[in-house]
Amino acid sequence: MKMVKKVVLLLQAVWVWTTAADPLKVDGQPDDGGADTLSHSLSLVQRLEVMFLQGNGSDVTLRVETPDADEVKLMAVHALVLSLQSPVLEHMLRVRNGSTLTLRESPECAAVFEKFIRYLYCGDLSLRLEQATPLHRLASKYQVSVLQRGLTDYMKLNLARDSPSGHVAGWYEYALEAGDVSLRDSCLQYLAWNLSSVLRSGEWTGVSSQLLMTLLRRSDLVVQSEMELFAGLEEWISHNRPDGLMAENALRAVRYAMMPPRDLFRLQTQSAVLARYQESVRDLLYMSYQFHAASPVHMAKYFDVNCSLFVPRNYLAPVWGSSWVVANPTRDDRSTSFQTQLGPSAHDASKRVTWNILFSPRWMPLTMRPMYTEAGAMQPTRVEGGRPRVIVTPATSSADFAGVTFQKTLLVLAQRQGRLLVKHIYDFHQSTEENGDFLADADLHRRTSEYLVDGSLVLHVVIKPMYQSLVTKN
Structure with a gap:
């Protein structure tokens, strides 16, 4: 009471x-009963x-x-x-x-x-x-x-907001402790997809050893190259001075085979961290040199190389792909071309593949596409009201492609709090239509869309060549 x-x-x-x-x-609008x-x-x-x-x-x-x-x-x-x-x-x-x-x-x-x-x-x-x-x-x-x-x-x-010492890694650790799965996954995805900028921030050396290992094991890291990732790891080890086992585990998560031989030689002669722990990664370095010296397909006949060491990450360096700014993306179809190396092995690095890329703002999804009219003629697939689509194909077929498959990865960048960051990553073999949800909620007709940067759609295409006998899920 x-x-x-x-x-x-x-x-x-x-x-x-x-x-x-x-x-x-x-309120002048009456409710269902006619009252105000x-x-x-x-x-x-x-x-x-x-x-x-x-x-x-x-x-x-x-x-x-x-x-x-x-x-x-x-x-x-x-x-x-x-x-x-x-x-x-x-x-x-x-x-x-x-x-x-x-x-x-x-x-x-x-x-x-x-x-x-x-x-x-x-x-x-x-x-x-x-x-x-x-x-x-x-x-x-x-x-x-x-x-x-x-x-x-x-x-x-607010993951992309500027802060003096960074905040995303701290939020990740808190989310892990609190059991907030949604926040944890969002923080981890942000760190992985924008790692190249995180490595240059004051936040990097403060990440925990657990978070460091979680990131190093991922294949969707967005970095300039594996060398950039190694430099960041070297800085982290020098700053935090972890115990020997932790340092060895972290160094063994580096994908040395994705580095050209000249970079591997430089690491062995100039890296103080690698000099200290070289014995713990000697087998990985030896296998990487073998990978670069011989045909990877031939090498796979004799060695077990079916591991993450030979799987590329999302590298931004020009030999792996190209950026593309699509101005007025709702206007009409657009195309461009670029070149990449045939494969990560030095055996194939001098060979170039030319790629054609097409962006169509209004492409009808395959599941909704009527293929033939009553007369038997094929219907056009580009229609008003269709969804955006990106197609990436090689300019020519070549016998050099034997034993190599290409995974295409499309990074879609967006602007948040004045910073350009990776908002979505799509993996496909030829077309983004394979994903089914490519830019499904982008609304590119709206000039205030967060997908548009000064009225343009900012993309980065990454070509990830993998030797067929080496393909693995990571």
Whole structure:
């Protein structure tokens, strides 16, 4: 009965405050019953905020302490409001002794606790990047699910924001700890797809050994070359000085066979890290030199080389592909051409393959395409209202292609917070139509589309040659 009485008194007080302060607002659109709608919701929120800031009618004092009790915060609050928003606080308030409820929080969470409580009253908050994790931790601890989801969305939308020491790796570690799978996967994908820029940031040397190994094992890393990745790893090892086993495992995740022999020789003579741990990767270096010296197809007859060492990542260097800026992508079909090396092995590196690439903004999906008319003639497949499509084909067939398959990878870049980043990656053999969802939600007709950079679609095509006997899933 006491709780019911408090509810009634609170609502009566808020109604008096709102109606006294604001003229009646009438929404001219009647509801299903033909009645108009009266709305004082904004004033209600404003009055609740005043109640929190001034402590009017409070019945509980929150005492927020840090573990070593060197910082204490006192807040006059209303048990009803907190109980309605958080089942955890509702239980703690119900079983408390006295008018004070003591809560122990980490220094980071204590610093933003007032923001958290204000959200329970007002339903909004302002925050900086570094405050997202402690606020998310509080929302999770006290089971304020709406705020928890909102903060997850905020973090996913702000992965590309500039910060002095970086924040994505820290958010990944937190998501891993908190069990937030959606946030964890978004952070990991961002780091992998934009690793070339992450390697040059202040965040790189601070990533954990667990995150480092998770990244090194991926084939979808976007970097200039394997040499760039090795240089980043060398910097990480020099800065963090991990134990020998960790360093060896990390060095063994490098794909040395994707480096030209001249780079391998330079590493062996100039890298202090490789000199220290060379014995642990000697077999990989030896196999890489063999890979470059002989025909890879011939080599596969005698050695077990079916491993990630021989699978290219998404390399941005010109020998692996080409960037392409498609201006006014909704206008008409566009095409261009570029060259890559036949294969990663030095045996094939001097051989060049010319590729033709076609972009069509309105291509009917294969599953919806009527192939023949009643007279038996083939129907055109380029139609108004169709979806974008990219086709990549070799300019000529060649006997040199024997034993080699080509996976095409298309990077779609977008602009976020003023930075160009990889938004999507599509893998296919000839056409993006194989994916089924290529640019499905891009809406290229809308000039404000996040897929457009100054009105253009920015793409990067990567050709990943793999010797057929070496193809493996990674």
